[in-house]
Amino acid sequence: MSEVLAYKPVLEVRDLRVSFHVREGEVQAVRGVDFHVNPGEVLGIVGESGCGKSVTAQTLMRLIPSPPSRIKSGSVRFLGEEVLLKSEKEMQQLRGSKMGMIFQDPMTSLNPTMTVGRQITENLKKHLKMSSAAAQKRAVEMLKLVGIPGAETRIHQYPHEFSGGMRQRVMIAIALSCDPALLIADEPTTALDVTIQAQILEVLNDLRGRLNTSIILITHNLGIVAGICDRVVVMYGGQVAETGTVKEIFNHPKHPYTEGLLKSLPRLDTSKDEPLIPIHGAPPDLVNPPTGCAFTPRCPYAMKICQRLDPGLIDCGGTQAARCWLNHPKVQEAKA
Amino acid sequence: MVRYITVKLLYMLFTLFILATATFFLMKVIPGNPFLGEKKLPTQIYNNIMEKYGFDQPLYKQYLKYMNNLIHFDLGTSMKSTHLTVNKIIHSSFSNSAKLGIAAIIVSIIAGIGLGIISALYHGKVIDHFTSILAVIGVSIPSFVIGPLLQYFLGVKLGWFHVAGLKGPLDYIMPTITLSALPIAFIARLTRSNMIEVMNAEFIKTAKSKGLAKSFIIYHHALRNAILPVVTYLGPMTANIITGSVVVEAIFGIAGLGKYFIDSVTNRDYTLIMGVTLFYAAILMIMRFCTDVAYVFVDPRIKLSGREGNA
Numbered sequence: 043m044s045e046v047l048a049y050k051p052v053l054e055v056r057d058l059r060v061s062f063h064v065r066e067g068e069v070q071a072v073r074g075v076d077f078h079v080n081p082g083e084v085l086g087i088v089g090e091s092g093c094g095k096s097v098t099a100q101t102l103m104r105l106i107p108s109p110p111s112r113i114k115s116g117s118v119r120f121l122g123e124e125v126l127l128k129s130e131k132e133m134q135q136l137r138g139s140k141m142g143m144i145f146q147d148p149m150t151s152l153n154p155t156m157t158v159g160r161q162i163t164e165n166l167k168k169h170l171k172m173s174s175a176a177a178q179k180r181a182v183e184m185l186k187l188v189g190i191p192g193a194e195t196r197i198h199q200y201p202h203e204f205s206g207g208m209r210q211r212v213m214i215a216i217a218l219s220c221d222p223a224l225l226i227a228d229e230p231t232t233a234l235d236v237t238i239q240a241q242i243l244e245v246l247n248d249l250r251g252r253l254n255t256s257i258i259l260i261t262h263n264l265g266i267v268a269g270i271c272d273r274v275v276v277m278y279g280g281q282v283a284e285t286g287t288v289k290e291i292f293n294h295p296k297h298p299y300t301e302g303l304l305k306s307l308p309r310l311d312t313s314k315d316e317p318l319i320p321i322h323g324a325p326p327d328l329v330n331p332p333t334g335c336a337f338t339p340r341c342p343y344a345m346k347i348c349q350r351l352d353p354g355l356i357d358c359g360g361t362q363a364a365r366c367w368l369n370h371p372k373v374q375e376a377k378a
Numbered sequence: 379m380v381r382y383i384t385v386k387l388l389y390m391l392f393t394l395f396i397l398a399t400a401t402f403f404l405m406k407v408i409p410g411n412p413f414l415g416e417k418k419l420p421t422q423i424y425n426n427i428m429e430k431y432g433f434d435q436p437l438y439k440q441y442l443k444y445m446n447n448l449i450h451f452d453l454g455t456s457m458k459s460t461h462l463t464v465n466k467i468i469h470s471s472f473s474n475s476a477k478l479g480i481a482a483i484i485v486s487i488i489a490g491i492g493l494g495i496i497s498a499l500y501h502g503k504v505i506d507h508f509t510s511i512l513a514v515i516g517v518s519i520p521s522f523v524i525g526p527l528l529q530y531f532l533g534v535k536l537g538w539f540h541v542a543g544l545k546g547p548l549d550y551i552m553p554t555i556t557l558s559a560l561p562i563a564f565i566a567r568l569t570r571s572n573m574i575e576v577m578n579a580e581f582i583k584t585a586k587s588k589g590l591a592k593s594f595i596i597y598h599h600a601l602r603n604a605i606l607p608v609v610t611y612l613g614p615m616t617a618n619i620i621t622g623s624v625v626v627e628a629i630f631g632i633a634g635l636g637k638y639f640i641d642s643v644t645n646r647d648y649t650l651i652m653g654v655t656l657f658y659a660a661i662l663m664i665m666r667f668c669t670d671v672a673y674v675f676v677d678p679r680i681k682l683s684g685r686e687g688n689a
Contacts, residue, residue, distance in 0.1 A: 105586055137589035145587075150580040155602045155678060164598070165588045200678040216588065 051078040052223050052256045053102070058116035060094075060101050063109060067329045071097045073280040074116070076355070079224065084250060084257040086271035086288075088264060088303070092325055094280040095260045099226050102258075103141055104133050121223060139169035142217030142255075146229040148209035152201040158185075159197030162216050169220045184215040187252075188245050207238035214245060218255065225257045231266065243270055264307055268292060273361070276300050279326040279336030282355060286362030296364035298341045335365065343368060379674075386670070390663045394656060398448060401655050402441055405648055412457040412646045431457070444652070453656075454649035456642075464653035467638055472657075474544060475623050475634035481554045482619050486561035487612075491605060493562070494569020498604075499596070501574055509566060516563025521622055525556040525629040542631035553630045557622050561615045565608055572604040579603070602676065609676050613669040617662050 060072040072094040079085045087095045100106045102118055104125065118125040121140065128136065137143075145151040153161060162184060163177035172180065178197070185193035188211040201209055210230060217225055227246065231239035247270050250257055259271060267274055267288065274291045276284040276299065284297040295301040302321040323340035326332055335341070338348040347367055356369040367373055413419060413427050428434045432443060447454060453464035493513075497506040532552060533541035540549050576582065577600055585595045624636030635654060642650035673680050 103587060105583060134589045134591055137587055139589060143584075143587040145580060145584060147580060151584045153581040153585070153599050153603070155606075155676070156599070157678075164590065168588070168590060202679045213584070216584070 053079040054119045056117045059114040086267040086274045089277035093277045139220045142222040143226045144213040147233045284364040290362040453653035482557040486558040490562045490565025493566040498573030513563040516559040613666040616665040
């Protein structure tokens with residue numbers, strides 16, 4: 043694992059721009075995203091539907107077919123190598139071995155006509171050149187690791203013989219089987235009910251301690267972020283709205299969107315009768331994205347400059363940065 | 379599984395019994411009999427013949443006698459070609475029909491699935507449009523048009539094949555094409571739409587995220603899921619090919635069972651009609667049964683149980 047630790051950060055994304063070409067024109071799904079993942083860290087990417095978080099994640103593994111998608115610019119450096127310049131063959135070497143991915147819906151993300159064991163071992167045979175017997179042994183180990191009882195018999199069963207939560211554990215086992223440096227979990231608990239969600243998160247939390255895998259956790263659930271992540275990237279309209287450690291973001295949100303997200307959550311310490319505060323309005327049109335801050339139409343603090351000019355990410359002290367004019371030194375001065 | 383097979387076999391026997399009964403009485407309802415020709419036989423001779431075949435007996439007695447013979451696998455003697463038993467006719471003529479049928483089934487499956495996969499993988503490209511047009515032609519032109527067209531162009535004009543008969547292996551080509559045009563087109567369209575659907579499924583994305591090569595994904599992950607509905611079609615397809623062979627055998631002058639079937643009806647050859655009907659029915663049921671069992675091997679989610687509607 044020293045090989046992985048040698049790269050700091052494991053993953054570095056710079057100015058990533060991804061568009062989709064549809065009949066209505068060019069949908070700019072990701073508009074200049076920057077973030078990085080340190081070794082052994084869990085990074086949460088949060089945002090509402092259509093904010094570009096899943097597109098970003100799938101672009102890291104180059105899983106989105108092109109056309110209709112097109113990576114317009116940017117750089118994704120993974121373990122010191124540029125991912126966006128790799129050929130399809132080189133990507134196949136990378137996928138599943140150094141990068142693993144789990145998806146949203148465990149009911150459809152496993153092949154219904156193939157035993158669970160084969161779905162784990164085909165990975166090992168391809169990347170680690172294991173023999174069938176060795177791969178089988180490793181598959182049993184992996185299933186035990188993710189907490190599936192009776193793994194020896196379970197590997198001969200088909201996905202329909204597993205419950206949703208168990209299937210997601212299988213997905214985690216597949217993704218982690220080759221001991222990847224990075225695990226991308228794209229809304230891994232969204233399709234599961236709450237108690238199973240908790241179990242899956244526990245598995246992920248437990249594994250991050252045992253393996254040297256960094257995790258990118260994509261979710262729209264801030265509760266999950268608070269429970270498991272070290273750092274957070276809040277995305278809005280295809281851009282990073284705010285980034286920082288979990289503590290910084292939850293205690294002192296510096297972007298009105300983050301603030302709105304936090305206010306819209308039920309809390310244990312507020313009264314039951316107090317209504318939740320929604321964020322009014324709709325997400326921005328990404329075919330004709332606004333020139334200024336994308337959140338302006340929905341922002342309670344919007345100023346004149348917000349509509350005209352995008353502030354860029356403004357450093358807010360510590361590791362925190364937010365794409366909001368309120369954090370600009372001049373605005374701060376005027377407030378004081 | 380064993381329970382399922384036993385139950386299915388019992389159902390099949392029951393169906394055959396109903397079918398035999400219905401055919402028997404339907405035949406008797408139709409006016410005329412094998413010995414009432416254009417030229418009237420002398421009354422004495424006619425009566426003798428009636429007595430010989432037991433037609434002077436009450437209907438229920440004839441029925442019981444026939445059923446009794448049937449249980450002993452005795453289908454009787456043909457009433458027109460009196461030197462041949464129905465068993466012998468089926469035995470000798472079915473081999474031609476079976477060879478043609480099997481060739482057509484194999485060609486349909488291979489060509490249908492192949493074309494379907496190719497057009498799915500080149501979805502929206504020229505080759506896809508080309509196979510779509512072929513499929514429409516195959517579905518919409520009946521075999522009694524395709525057959526004569528092939529005979530005229532390939533047989534008469536170009537002289538590549540014999541127009542009729544089944545003497546050499548080459549003679550199988552035209553009847554097989556005629557017989558399998560419809561199933562090929564149907565299977566190709568079915569496979570194409572399934573394949574496109576499966577290639578967009580989440581588990582294909584999972585397979586990609588494991589770093590598997592595209593050809594590996596298509597072969598190991600997509601294909602099996604895409605051909606599941608094709609397996610369902612195999613039962614009806616066999617029915618199509620068997621009934622279709624009646625027409626095709628007539629067009630290409632092949633001495634198969636289909637030809638005997640048609641002749642037997644025009645001749646009112648009671649025993650032969652009964653025999654061939656039951657034989658066809660048995661084959662169809664067996665093929666449907668095989669389809670059910672095949673499904674278990676292709677789709678692990680399906681378990682055969684003894685109860686109906688659960689398979």
